[in-house]
Amino acid sequence: MIRAHFDASHIGAAGGGPADDVVRAAEIYADDAVVEWPQGGERLRGKANIIEFRSTYPARMRFEVHRISGCHDLWVNEYTIHYDDRPVMAVGIMEFRDGKVVRERIYFGDPWEPPGWRAHHVELFDPREPGAEATEGVAPEPPGP
Numbered sequence: 001m002i003r004a005h006f007d008a009s010h011i012g013a014a015g016g017g018p019a020d021d022v023v024r025a026a027e028i029y030a031d032d033a034v035v036e037w038p039q040g041g042e043r044l045r046g047k048a049n050i051i052e053f054r055s056t057y058p059a060r061m062r063f064e065v066h067r068i069s070g071c072h073d074l075w076v077n078e079y080t081i082h083y084d085d086r087p088v089m090a091v092g093i094m095e096f097r098d099g100k101v102v103r104e105r106i107y108f109g110d111p112w113e114p115p116g117w118r119a120h121h122v123e124l125f126d127p128r129e130p131g132a133e134a135t136e137g138v139a140p141e142p143p144g145p
Helices: 002-008 022-028 047-055
Strands: 029-037 042-045 061-071 074-083 086-097 100-109
Touching: 002 022, 002 061, 002 074, 022 029, 022 047, 029 047, 042 047
Parallel strands: 029 100
Antiparallel strands: 029 042, 061 074, 074 086, 086 100
16 A cells, blocks of 8 residues: 555646546545655645645656565655756655555655765665665555555
């Protein structure tokens, strides 16, 4: 269900393209859902508002999902959003009720070049590669409605 949401969330042209299916992407949300961006202090309230917002987004968006993990009613998604051609890494936390998202908080972070002083403490990895996570035993994706 979560992966299908991201697959349908692509926006092919600024303001939405003819092949975009924003309504299908929004099927995951409850009618009273909220989507929040804490770094900007912004909140979208209600499924209809989420659809309207995403239908008029002023850039192309492509979603690249790296990891989905969680259980029961709380799921975490790690992904990259390509705005036009600019990649931005994101983490989204989805809270479900009755099989629908009632709250999603999305945090954004730009990548940085690791400083040399800590090179002997860390190992480098590509967070976009499948299997890049350091842990095992990730719970399966929640069942669809």
